[in-house]
Amino acid sequence: MKTDQPTAMSPRPNDRYNARAAEPKWQKVWEERGAFRTPDAAGASGRPKYYVLEMFPYPSGRIHMGHVRNYTLGDVIARYKRARGFDVLHPMGWDAFGLAAENAAMEKNLHPKGWTYDNIAAMRAQLKAIGLSIDWEREFATCDPEYYGHEQALFLDFLEAGLVSRKKSMVNWDPVDNTVLANEQVIDGCGWRSGAPVERRELTQWFLNITDFADELLAGLETLEHWPEKVRTMQRNWIGRSEGAKVFFTLEGIADDPDYRLEIFTTRPDTLFGASFCALSPHHPLTQKLAADNEALQAFIKKCDQIGTSEEAIETAEKMGFDTGLTARHPFIEGKTLPVYVANFVLMEYGTGAIFACPAHDQRDLDFARKYKLPVIPVVAPKEMDAAAQAGFIEELAAHGTNAFTGDGVAVNSGFLNGLDVTAAKRTAIEKLEAMKLGQGTINYRLRDWGISRQRYWGCPIPVVHCDDCGIVPVPREQLPVVLPDDVTFDKPGNPLDRHPTWKHVDCPKCGKPARRETDTFDTFVDSSWYFARFCAPKAAGPTDRAATDRWLPVDQYIGGVEHAILHLLYSRFFTRAMHRLGHVGLDEPFARLFTQGMVNHETYRDADGRWLPPSDVTIETAGGTRIAKRISDGAAVTIGSVEKMSKSKKNTVDPDDIIQQYGADTSRWFMLSDSPPERDVQWTDAGAEGAWRFTQRFWRLVTATPDELAEIGTATPNDFDEASLALRRAAHKALDALTDDIENLRFNRAVARIYELANAISGFTASNEAGKWAKREALEMMVLAAAPMMPHLAEECWAALGHETPAVDTEWPVADKALIVEDSVTIAVQVNGKRRDELTIARDADNETVERAALALEKVGKAIDGKAVRKVIVVPGKIVNVVV
RNA sequence: GCCCCUGUGGCGGAAUGGUAGACGCGGCAGACUCAAAAUCUGUUGUUGGCAACAACGUGCUGGUUCGAGUCCGGCCAGGGGCACCA
Numbered sequence: 001m002k003t004d005q006p007t008a009m010s011p012r013p014n015d016r017y018n019a020r021a022a023e024p025k026w027q028k029v030w031e032e033r034g035a036f037r038t039p040d041a042a043g044a045s046g047r048p049k050y051y052v053l054e055m056f057p058y059p060s061g062r063i064h065m066g067h068v069r070n071y072t073l074g075d076v077i078a079r080y081k082r083a084r085g086f087d088v089l090h091p092m093g094w095d096a097f098g099l100a101a102e103n104a105a106m107e108k109n110l111h112p113k114g115w116t117y118d119n120i121a122a123m124r125a126q127l128k129a130i131g132l133s134i135d136w137e138r139e140f141a142t143c144d145p146e147y148y149g150h151e152q153a154l155f156l157d158f159l160e161a162g163l164v165s166r167k168k169s170m171v172n173w174d175p176v177d178n179t180v181l182a183n184e185q186v187i188d189g190c191g192w193r194s195g196a197p198v199e200r201r202e203l204t205q206w207f208l209n210i211t212d213f214a215d216e217l218l219a220g221l222e223t224l225e226h227w228p229e230k231v232r233t234m235q236r237n238w239i240g241r242s243e244g245a246k247v248f249f250t251l252e253g254i255a256d257d258p259d260y261r262l263e264i265f266t267t268r269p270d271t272l273f274g275a276s277f278c279a280l281s282p283h284h285p286l287t288q289k290l291a292a293d294n295e296a297l298q299a300f301i302k303k304c305d306q307i308g309t310s311e312e313a314i315e316t317a318e319k320m321g322f323d324t325g326l327t328a329r330h331p332f333i334e335g336k337t338l339p340v341y342v343a344n345f346v347l348m349e350y351g352t353g354a355i356f357a358c359p360a361h362d363q364r365d366l367d368f369a370r371k372y373k374l375p376v377i378p379v380v381a382p383k384e385m386d387a388a389a390q391a392g393f394i395e396e397l398a399a400h401g402t403n404a405f406t407g408d409g410v411a412v413n414s415g416f417l418n419g420l421d422v423t424a425a426k427r428t429a430i431e432k433l434e435a436m437k438l439g440q441g442t443i444n445y446r447l448r449d450w451g452i453s454r455q456r457y458w459g460c461p462i463p464v465v466h467c468d469d470c471g472i473v474p475v476p477r478e479q480l481p482v483v484l485p486d487d488v489t490f491d492k493p494g495n496p497l498d499r500h501p502t503w504k505h506v507d508c509p510k511c512g513k514p515a516r517r518e519t520d521t522f523d524t525f526v527d528s529s530w531y532f533a534r535f536c537a538p539k540a541a542g543p544t545d546r547a548a549t550d551r552w553l554p555v556d557q558y559i560g561g562v563e564h565a566i567l568h569l570l571y572s573r574f575f576t577r578a579m580h581r582l583g584h585v586g587l588d589e590p591f592a593r594l595f596t597q598g599m600v601n602h603e604t605y606r607d608a609d610g611r612w613l614p615p616s617d618v619t620i621e622t623a624g625g626t627r628i629a630k631r632i633s634d635g636a637a638v639t640i641g642s643v644e645k646m647s648k649s650k651k652n653t654v655d656p657d658d659i660i661q662q663y664g665a666d667t668s669r670w671f672m673l674s675d676s677p678p679e680r681d682v683q684w685t686d687a688g689a690e691g692a693w694r695f696t697q698r699f700w701r702l703v704t705a706t707p708d709e710l711a712e713i714g715t716a717t718p719n720d721f722d723e724a725s726l727a728l729r730r731a732a733h734k735a736l737d738a739l740t741d742d743i744e745n746l747r748f749n750r751a752v753a754r755i756y757e758l759a760n761a762i763s764g765f766t767a768s769n770e771a772g773k774w775a776k777r778e779a780l781e782m783m784v785l786a787a788a789p790m791m792p793h794l795a796e797e798c799w800a801a802l803g804h805e806t807p808a809v810d811t812e813w814p815v816a817d818k819a820l821i822v823e824d825s826v827t828i829a830v831q832v833n834g835k836r837r838d839e840l841t842i843a844r845d846a847d848n849e850t851v852e853r854a855a856l857a858l859e860k861v862g863k864a865i866d867g868k869a870v871r872k873v874i875v876v877p878g879k880i881v882n883v884v885v
Numbered sequence: 886g887c888c889c890c891u892g893u894g895g896c897g898g899a900a901u902g903g904u905a906g907a908c909g910c911g912g913c914a915g916a917c918u919c920a921a922a923a924u925c926u927g928u929u930g931u932u933g934g935c936a937a938c939a940a941c942g943u944g945c946u947g948g949u950u951c952g953a954g955u956c957c958g959g960c961c962a963g964g965g966g967c968a969c970c971a
Contacts, residue, residue, distance in 0.1 A: 347969075364969055527891075691909065692909095694923095698924090829905085831904085871951090874951050
């Protein structure tokens with residue numbers, strides 16, 4: 001860092017822009033004017049609405065640069081739309097429940113509530129220092145009893161509507177966080193927060209029936225044309241729709257249940273004639289039943305579980321099977337039976353947990369069949385082969401093929417399916433199965449119902465009571481919210497709610513006998529699945545206010561990290577549909593436009609012992625083009641490492657507070673917007689921050705350098721501009737026009753470049769008469785207003801310096817004069833055989849023949865043609881001339 | 886393995902199929918200054934040339950086109966997502 005910082009104030013007021021003084025001043029002005037307050041429902045304004053939302057933060061205690069970037073992006077849009085005449089809703093809140101609060105409670109002996117609200121206070125102050133155009137009157141935290149009380153009411157609505165179920169099932173148990181995790185929260189077999197390998201446990205849990213909406217959620221993706229294709233693809237894959245059939249195999253060999261029918265799922269019913277065995281998941285109920293009195297099978301199951309479902313173990317894991325001795329009757333081939341194995345590659349979580357295997361047309365089945373010497377029976381042959389080639393192909397595959405044939409083809413060796421292509425064969429096979437009552441066509445989803453029970457304290461209590469006589473009894477609505485008790489202890493592992501002496505003991509709301517409260521709390525993703533609807537009317541008596549949600553939803557622009565592509569964004573889409581069904585909102589898709597911004601990265605530094613060093617401990621000198629890093633405290637050598645996402649573990653973080661103290665909020669905002677397109681990662685560098693800081697000063701100087709020159713300029717447009725003044729006006733209107741388009745399309749890095757271009761044009765201009773002064777003033781005002789969404793405080797200061805009494809925030813967006821943008825003459829390139837040889841400036845409305853003649857007359861063009869015959873001349877008006885010889 | 890994205894100067898990045906490198910960072914040279922900081926001016930893709938200028942240049946390689954960073958095919962590299970999904 002260099003030494004010149006805004007702390008050193010010059011006595012001359014115009015010399016240095018003092019961000020530390022100006023920023024709080026203007027924030028206060030905005031607040032006093034209520035500039036960012038928005039009415040809940042449609043007022044008399046008649047203005048169109050625009051809802052800008054950034055994913056609300058978890059109150060960890062401090063904001064980080066990722067927050068600065070996220071909220072700056074949203075703020076530019078919000079301020080711009082406001083200037084364009086929209087009623088803008090731009091709220092802020094806190095996703096405040098979660099494990100970190102409990103961990104802090106255990107580590108630092110604090111109460112999660114106090115810890116959370118203290119953090120919120122600290123982060124609110126930090127966010128306010130950025131100068132965001134937020135309607136703070138709408139602020140809430142999801143841990144406010146008022147908010148989660150409404151969430152409990154929503155849950156009861158869902159319960160009544162049959163959108164909730166309580167099921168005993170295998171769940172993902174995080175042994176470190178001591179809680180259940182949703183499938184979406186298990187990454188590579190480990191808990192998404194703790195990183196600990198997840199265990200399987202059978203528990204009774206509350207589920208939200210998201211699978212009821214699987215088809216809708218999938219179809220709805222097609223309507224989200226303003227979402228990144230990447231996110232839509234990820235959701236599509238997550239939902240994982242596949243069409244196929246259930247087939248019921250009658251099993252022989254189960255003594256106590258001779259009519260047992262094994263249900264399997266397949267997407268390839270057309271290959272049934274090629275079946276050579278059936279396989280059960282190690283966790284299939286039948287496997288468990290057989291294992292009860294079979295030690296060898298128990299040992300096999302254990303072996304499968306050890307390999308685990310994690311990591312690349314799966315990739316290299318060998319197929320393993322255990323022959324149960326049972327056999328399954330083939331549905332189509334009279335008298336044929338198939339051996340039934342338990343196989344490690346069959347997942348209980350997908351389909352029915354059991355398969356039939358056709359080794360010739362499935363790679364896994366083939367691997368298994370080769371290992372256990374099971375038959376390989378090809379039943380699909382490539383179409384484009386002749387009969388002899390097909391016969392050869394089949395023989396080769398059956399005898400010693402190691403690559404299953406999964407492509408399209410024609411059915412062979414398949415009885416009534418012979419000759420049909422794959423699609424037709426599937427359909428015919430399903431019809432036959434259905435006629436025989438041995439199967440049915442079905443659609444299978446990868447998506448599971450959403451398990452929302454968490455065995456934790458710091459979350460929204462699930463509003464039900466367990467009564468020995470009445471069973472599950474919903475808490476009566478007049479008793480909501482079910483408030484978390486404050487007097488809890490964290491000295492032992494487990495759920496503090498469960499061991500609280502009195503909280504869970506209540507009388508049954510139905511029969512009045514002693515009963516127990518549910519002590520599980522909601523997954524925190526429930527909290528964030530509807531907050532955008534609550535923001536529309538945060539004080540509403542019910543969860544939502546229909547007039548307000550009808551006015552404001554959908555969110556017109558949603559901004560956040562791509563890490564929520566599945567979790568939060570899928571859950572919110574589900575919640576919106578469920579709420580729509582119950583009348584809480586009037587639409588299906590909550591977020592019309594989604595923007596996923598890139599991360600903020602920084603160089604990493606390590607000392608001689610390999611320990612990470614924070615940037616604040618490192619100084620960098622540039623000597624002869626090479627950068628040398630040293631530790632500030634003792635000058636010890638520091639190794640500069642790769643550029644990585646800012647993270648605590650690598651210590652490569654920069655504290656936004658420090659940056660705002662040093663340079664001001666506008667400089668941070670400017671830098672965040674300037675270097676990279678917002679969807680890409682941006683690297684925070686001192687040099688870049690200083691460049692942004694220098695520009696804020698230059699901007700200020702440009703506006704304030706010649707106050708006398710600009711004083712007392714009339715408002716009427718002069719009509720006697722000289723060439724230079726006209727050129728400045730053109731540059732200003734052009735820059736404004738392009739910048740407006742850039743902001744509309746979220747290309748903020750280009751918008752920044754337009755401001756630089758305009759600043760450069762103004763710098764190079766000297767007014768030589770009154771009209772020139774007028775032009776300069778016009779350009780300056782355009783520059784200030786155009787930069788206002790990005791650097792709002794500096795813009796206000798400049799706007800006031802230009803003599804305006806109404807703040808920039810309440811000034812309309814300037815409109816570029818199109819007549820000034822279109823120039824009379826254009827410069828067009830002249831190519832010979834596609835190679836640029838010269839350029840020519842010619843009247844914009846010159847006809848093609850004139851342009852062609854002028855182009856051919858150019859000396860360099862003549863040289864390039866070199867006496868050859870001109871075969872063709874292509875003239876693209878205003879763009880280019882290409883002479884073909 | 887499957888799907889998606891990205892490859893452009895020293896760096897971040899601009900370029901509706903039409904003058905590649907806008908704008909910024911960094912570098913170099915100069916002005917101002919006793920000196921420094923700050924600021925301002927010029928310059929800056931590579932190679933050759935005093936210069937005018939020429940040649941070459943968007944990961945590689947074919948193609949379409951009057952014209953390709955952009956479109957199409959095939960590779961290579963980096964990043965991300967999914968993954969024994971029947």
